[in-house]
Amino acid sequence: MSSGGTSGGPTRSDEIETLIATMARLPGLGPRSARRVVLHLIRKRAGQMAQLASLMANVAENARECLVCGNITGADICPICEDPARASGEICVVTDVADLWALERGRAFRGRYHVLGGSLSALDEIGPEDLRIPDLIARIGDERVTEVILALSATVEGQTTAHYIAEALAPTGITVTGLAQGVPIGGELDYLDDGTITAALRARRKL
């Protein structure tokens, strides 16, 4: 995991070496980008590196999961669950916090969320109790929920999870919906996979 140039006498100080090696392990970065980022931060060190360090220390200390929905936040309850303007009757179930953030960027949904924290997987031995599925069922009993939107990935695991939740909620009589499948906005048919084209054709609608 060394970023090179260490054997046969060091080129950089140990501190810089360790920082680069640690950053190189972050997702989406590698030794090359880590070196670039660290050099950039050192050059502007009058401010940026120290500022970033203190931001990180702060988040490291305070970030935790919202007790209601599982979103990541700096308090016990996240801003979305706290927001009285958001419809509490609609719960959008997502696999991961990253998916919640993605939906929020779209700004189409104004209800509440529920983060599962993963997908069901027989292979990886992930069962319902390993995810926040029992919490979801408890929430539906407590809050006055009218619709559960399953915004899960269109993968085998995602759809297995969606199916399981839909079954588990069937006795409650609550409307359970899923995201529409079809051609993405701006998508060219020629570049789409067959599965998407088939799904879009099956779910065709009158214009």
Place this chain on the structure above:
Amino acid sequence: MSSGGTSGGPTRSDEIETLIATMARLPGLGPRSARRVVLHLIRKRAGQMAQLASLMANVAENARECLVCGNITGADICPICEDPARASGEICVVTDVADLWALERGRAFRGRYHVLGGSLSALDEIGPEDLRIPDLIARIGDERVTEVILALSATVEGQTTAHYIAEALAPTGITVTGLAQGVPIGGELDYLDDGTITAALRARRKL
């Protein structure tokens, strides 16, 4: 520079929002990678985020330029200038610390370095005194230097800088060399630019 989802009620806590926005401004990262890195760090926060924060704070406080060569280091003199095993008679002149690191990864050069900190540029009004060129000339007077290797970029600015330094050192009688130009290792002729092919042909050598 917000990474989205902030207007119309916040999704994330301000701390996380600021951390993502700051990371998104780093070279090679963007809002998407910044979100990914921050989420990753929060999930493993038991250790990694706090560790990275303290590494950064440390480097921010200690990193500085080597007083001799301009390499970035945690002390007044860098490990390369301190290393008695390295030939002090050869000085390899590079534009930037990143270039020094790149050369060290190759491990072909066992002398000392001199980091200019940029290239001469009439357009950007960067003259010799804005770079470490006077320091280089002073070094050559002080140290017993026999060869100066100009490992500068094969760009107009790089070659202008090389030319200027070669001229400035001409009266000293020291050997001034430049990197060879030619076909990169593993390079296929078909994919090379004409300039490189021409240079490689001109500098052809007997086998």
